[in-house]
Amino acid sequence: MSYYDFLFVIEVLVGGLLSGVMYSLVAIGFVLIYKTSGVLNFAQGSMVLFAALTFVSLVERGIPFALSLLITFAVMVALGFTIERTVLRPLVNRSPMTLFMATLGLSYIIEGAAQLIWGTQVHGLDLGIDDTPFEVGGILISSFDLLAAAIAAAMVAGLSAFFYWTRIGLAFRAVADDQFAALAVGLRLPRIWGTVWTAAGFVALVTGLLWGARLGVRFSLSLIVLKALPVLVLGGFDSILGAIVGGLIIGASEKLAEVYLGPFVGGGIEGWFAYALALVVLLVRPSGLFGQKTVERV
Amino acid sequence: MTFFSHLRKAAIATAFVLGATAVHAEEQYFPLQSYRVGPYAAGGTGFFGGFIDYLNLINIRDGGVNGAKLAWSEGETQYEVEKGVEVYERLKSNPGIAAWNPLSVGIAYAMIDRITDDKVPLITINHGRTDTTDGRVFPYVFPLLLNPYSETSGIVNYIASKEGGLDKLKGKNIVVLYHGSPYGKETIPIYELLSQKYGFELSQIEVPHPGNEQQAQWLTIRREHPDYVVLRGWGVMNPVALKTAQKTGFPADHIIGNVWSNSEEDVIPAGDAAKGYTAITTQASGERYPVVQEIVKTVYGDGKGNLEDKSRIGSVYHNLGIVNGILNVEAVRIAQAKFGNRTLTGDEVRWGFEHLKLDPARVEALGAKDLFHSINVSWDNHEGDGYVTFQQWDGKKWNVVSDWIAPDWKLLRPIIEKSSEAYAKEKGIKIRTAEDADAVVSN
Numbered sequence: 001m002s003y004y005d006f007l008f009v010i011e012v013l014v015g016g017l018l019s020g021v022m023y024s025l026v027a028i029g030f031v032l033i034y035k036t037s038g039v040l041n042f043a044q045g046s047m048v049l050f051a052a053l054t055f056v057s058l059v060e061r062g063i064p065f066a067l068s069l070l071i072t073f074a075v076m077v078a079l080g081f082t083i084e085r086t087v088l089r090p091l092v093n094r095s096p097m098t099l100f101m102a103t104l105g106l107s108y109i110i111e112g113a114a115q116l117i118w119g120t121q122v123h124g125l126d127l128g129i130d131d132t133p134f135e136v137g138g139i140l141i142s143s144f145d146l147l148a149a150a151i152a153a154a155m156v157a158g159l160s161a162f163f164y165w166t167r168i169g170l171a172f173r174a175v176a177d178d179q180f181a182a183l184a185v186g187l188r189l190p191r192i193w194g195t196v197w198t199a200a201g202f203v204a205l206v207t208g209l210l211w212g213a214r215l216g217v218r219f220s221l222s223l224i225v226l227k228a229l230p231v232l233v234l235g236g237f238d239s240i241l242g243a244i245v246g247g248l249i250i251g252a253s254e255k256l257a258e259v260y261l262g263p264f265v266g267g268g269i270e271g272w273f274a275y276a277l278a279l280v281v282l283l284v285r286p287s288g289l290f291g292q293k294t295v296e297r298v
Numbered sequence: 299m300t301f302f303s304h305l306r307k308a309a310i311a312t313a314f315v316l317g318a319t320a321v322h323a324e325e326q327y328f329p330l331q332s333y334r335v336g337p338y339a340a341g342g343t344g345f346f347g348g349f350i351d352y353l354n355l356i357n358i359r360d361g362g363v364n365g366a367k368l369a370w371s372e373g374e375t376q377y378e379v380e381k382g383v384e385v386y387e388r389l390k391s392n393p394g395i396a397a398w399n400p401l402s403v404g405i406a407y408a409m410i411d412r413i414t415d416d417k418v419p420l421i422t423i424n425h426g427r428t429d430t431t432d433g434r435v436f437p438y439v440f441p442l443l444l445n446p447y448s449e450t451s452g453i454v455n456y457i458a459s460k461e462g463g464l465d466k467l468k469g470k471n472i473v474v475l476y477h478g479s480p481y482g483k484e485t486i487p488i489y490e491l492l493s494q495k496y497g498f499e500l501s502q503i504e505v506p507h508p509g510n511e512q513q514a515q516w517l518t519i520r521r522e523h524p525d526y527v528v529l530r531g532w533g534v535m536n537p538v539a540l541k542t543a544q545k546t547g548f549p550a551d552h553i554i555g556n557v558w559s560n561s562e563e564d565v566i567p568a569g570d571a572a573k574g575y576t577a578i579t580t581q582a583s584g585e586r587y588p589v590v591q592e593i594v595k596t597v598y599g600d601g602k603g604n605l606e607d608k609s610r611i612g613s614v615y616h617n618l619g620i621v622n623g624i625l626n627v628e629a630v631r632i633a634q635a636k637f638g639n640r641t642l643t644g645d646e647v648r649w650g651f652e653h654l655k656l657d658p659a660r661v662e663a664l665g666a667k668d669l670f671h672s673i674n675v676s677w678d679n680h681e682g683d684g685y686v687t688f689q690q691w692d693g694k695k696w697n698v699v700s701d702w703i704a705p706d707w708k709l710l711r712p713i714i715e716k717s718s719e720a721y722a723k724e725k726g727i728k729i730r731t732a733e734d735a736d737a738v739v740s741n
Binding site for chain 1: 334335336337338339340343478503504505506507508510511513514515517518520521533534537538541544545546547563566567568569571606607610
């Protein structure tokens, strides 16, 4: 292998890792909800679309950037509590499959509402971050991707601290461990769920802004959930650390596979390669690399 | 407020659908399988908006086509094949259907056998199956102006013109980045053929659907150091390609987009990364063309404009819709000259399309000079030898940067005939003759 080839491998690897961070951002939103309510929230992608579309539409109407961000966050808080009140609360104690189907329906409602309110036009989203690459030792690195990685890292650190060192975080973990026991000791489940959906709304907003700046704010933003699913399977549905590590592994491996295996099988393999990898992990570790092993008394 | 204007439009659309069952005497009806929500809504609202704006212009300004009012109703497909077929089943019993215009490869494929049985034309402007160009085998399908092979030839001819001639292509390196779908793969063999004919090196790289991640593909491109990248994209794949090209240091002015990578929706989300990007088109964008100005004055002035966002008037998809309207209306007009000024059958309109000859003088008379070049459809050539031009994005708008360019139709025709004849053999279809084409069902 020549020095140039070696550099190329590193470049593909770095590009993949940075892409993986973007997948992790989406996955974290899923983990938050799953951790506290055991629900795989299929509406997370729609929430990303809704948040980004609301933000960009406000900015285009002349509202300052910071105020638009604040208003959008308020909208996401309202959305989180509305979902808890109208969807989750009536379905408390129902099977996970029922809750999953509810979020699936919710996904369509949020997507439809987003387009009904803000229209279907594609919007550009400029966050003012320069995306021209810079060179480090012969490798081009995107400054935008680096910043996205920093934001993701900050968010993970913040969420981890929140979960482990705050009272509400402790309550989240208690609810995640056993809803009935949490209720028995006086924890207010609706309030906790409302808060956690708000947190997921915040993650959706950050994700929507970063992905929206990459893809444009358009309907297909909601499809980025497809990138998060293998990350969740690989990292574990209830682990924030797993979402990060899973994202990095998926990002790096799918890019390396596309470049080095793709030409032998006709190319275009990264779409399914991530799922194949996740499937292999699922066979070996059904809870994912960092997921909590479920032990049930029978 | 957008929400209330949506409600108003929904109410009007419902009224249209309910009213459409009672088509009046001398009305020509267009069933529209439109998509105004879903992932491709931006294209759908622009195209169908332009199409409806033109039909409205003819009704308001001329009182219809020689007295026959134009009517239409919409069914939402979200660009999904099963919904497109469902809308077809729902609307096909309306009387006086002139033609179907689904603007979707998938829906069009699903309709070919059905509309052939119904004897009603299916228009796939700028897209569709290449071999439907051969009217001997596909009597009711019309890939008007440009089929995918002609598009490929037009792009290669344009690159050649930039390099100083077709002979200068020898030794050049061209990468085709295509969408991982039947649409994206349609042109693989023709690029191979042109590569062999002109001696340029060729790599064709697939981007999996939907195309929101292309780091690996563009790093591979960077390693190959191509002279040009042809972008055969769709939807979100296009701005992501332009942004990733910027990230990997490939210049935008050496990326040539195909006809479904040429809209404002493809470049605006890419921001500065799209500056200098060039794409093929069959119709120019902008509002300066008399027919577009007339639509603004007459249709939008009358409060009947279809686009909610007026800034989209003259956009690529809107103008494509207008051109599509012109071609449909002129086919009806030509058929009326033969069969009488009345509501025509689908087969009579098919005859009209097969005699759709609009030379530059007629195009100018229609107020569309420089909007599109010309068309010359015949019973066996359903594409109609459309010319192409190239437009470059300056960060705010498209600017035309080439003359009208003719694809190499002579080179392509034998390949198309080979494919269509194989299809005819497989399906047991009798190859039509000119006499067959002149036999028209009038009731």
